[in-house]
Amino acid sequence: MKILVCISNVPDTTSKINFTEGDTKFDTNGVQFVINPNDEFGLTRAMWFKEKQGAAVHVATVGGANVEPTMRKALAIGADEAIRINAKPVDGFFVAQQLAEVIKTGGYDLVIGGRESIDYNGGMVPGMIATFLDMNFVNTCISLDVDGNTATAIREIDGGKETLSTSLPLVIGGQKGLVEESDLRIPNMRGIMQARQKKLSVIEPITATKATQDVSFDKPEPKGSIKLVDTVDELVNLLHNEAKAI
Amino acid sequence: MSVLVYTESENGNFKKSAFEVASYATEVAKQLGTTATAVSFNSNENESLGDYGISKVLHISNDSLKTFNANAYALAVVQAAKQEGATTIIVSSSADTKYMAPLLAAALEAGYVPNVVAAPESTSPFTVKRTAFSNKGFAHTQIHTDHKVIGVSNNSFGIHENKTEVSIEDLLISLKDGSFGTKSVEIDKVIGKATIADAEIVVSAGRGLKGPENWGIIEELADVLGAATACSKPVSDLGWRPHGEHVGQTGKPVASNLYIAIGISGAIQHLAGVSSSKIKVVINTDPEAPFFKAADYGIVGDAFEVVPALIEKLKEFKAQNA
């Protein structure tokens, strides 16, 4: 089985979000970038496929040279090879077209992406890839088993879960549940050393449509100050009469 | 050239979000100087969409679509859009819709913007405001393509009545076996209980509850309020509660009217996920807990005393206001 894990490079979850250049750009000053958490669960699941069933695991990112540390981390965790498509990931539609090209030429059977990237929250790249390449697709995937060409996936739905049967070639939008938090791997020294020797190819983007563009940003209004109350009677009264929430 | 809206139903009844996206579509149609058409699947209440400004419903009645299938639904909505000549398509933010929308957008070569929180700021260039950075910020996003798919955040635009004469047409769609791609084997879902996605009120608890055996008071409080239950990430990582209940930046977003956080410290990743909730209440023993800075009302106190008292008070309140 040949697996591609699509990785987006995102600000660490503890990052303070600020904007710069007249609120037109995300301020990366002092921000630590990491593998998108949803993709990290997918990468670990891919490692299990490799170890238990045999698979080649490649990772791909659309991004500038600044994303290479994140890709090296994926290699240190155990991916065999990395591909960087040298373009700014400005729009999900554009990113999906770039990745689809890599998947088509690389002949991957299984593409593991995340449910969403935690920076721009598009939630669209894996599904678009599936449509462009006529592959099957499961979103918000919390469990995946592959046996030959058939696959059984569980996806999270509002209020529960649904089990689906499908077949390869398959794209998933994964999340926690594919593996658990405690299964995630921290690169060890040996992995980091090996990662330096692994292949990281850089390819140029194809011509593709940029469908959307973020023209400016802003932050939520700061909250007014909290009302502290001493009794539940007061709380119920305020929730009913002031907040009109009950 | 109408605006098309996908109105989601379950067992023949529209979800509440269907009326919100219908209201949104009506507003977009007004801005574009056209009318709003809905597409529905196996719904028994198509007329009700007229209450929210929809003037035409394309109704797909098809037994093979009784259970949601993202691929087949996307194909059907594409056919509805083609028939209507619609280029702007409005959808909700439910789990099913977020599964379908990228497929729909790719098939139509449409720019797709999810998590939109307000009516378009401009229709030329088409610009919408959406949440980004997991609710820590907003982006103003332009769509450049002819076709556009707009995903409206739950509980953001609201439901707006606008009585309109509505016509209902059956839409026949052509689907092949290959249109499905995945087959539903089993659905395991709580019936008759509010879900985090559509609940008006969410009662959420964290590690302050000490252990899964103590969730009885949380469920009882949720019951009294008709609320959904939720939790912080460590609680689901520890297996005290199911994963589906974990809210926050790496879990589910919550956009309820009321969010009650019990024994949750208020870490930045947790707060990101609940920032779209309107009213937030915190119950925590530690007056220094960061959640107190992000909430509207708070009680500094022990959950094991405050929550049972709150349940009693709410029962009394309900009896009086029944």
Ligand SMILES: Cc1cc2nc3c(=O)[nH]c(=O)nc-3n(C[C@H](O)[C@H](O)[C@H](O)COP(=O)(O)OP(=O)(O)OC[C@H]3O[C@@H](n4cnc5c(N)ncnc54)[C@H](O)[C@@H]3O)c2cc1C
């Ligand atoms: C990459 C990453 C992603 C993350 N994503 C998320 C996410 O999406 N969602 C999320 O929730 N977290 C997330 N976290 C974890 C987050 O950083 C916090 O660790 C977590 O939210 C803390 O959970 P908690 O508030 O339940 O527990 P704690 O921080 O342990 O807080 C427990 C609280 O309960 C209070 N308490 C104790 N006893 C009582 C009592 N008897 N009555 C009332 N109050 C009491 C305490 O004062 C304390 O404030 C993430 C972390 C990382 C690193």
Ligand SMILES: Nc1ncnc2c1ncn2[C@@H]1O[C@H](COP(=O)(O)O)[C@@H](O)[C@H]1O
């Ligand atoms: N720039 C990128 N490079 C590679 N994969 C990406 C990129 N952006 C998004 N993805 C993948 O698509 C998933 C969903 O991202 P998004 O649609 O941006 O929310 C991510 O979890 C990644 O798996």
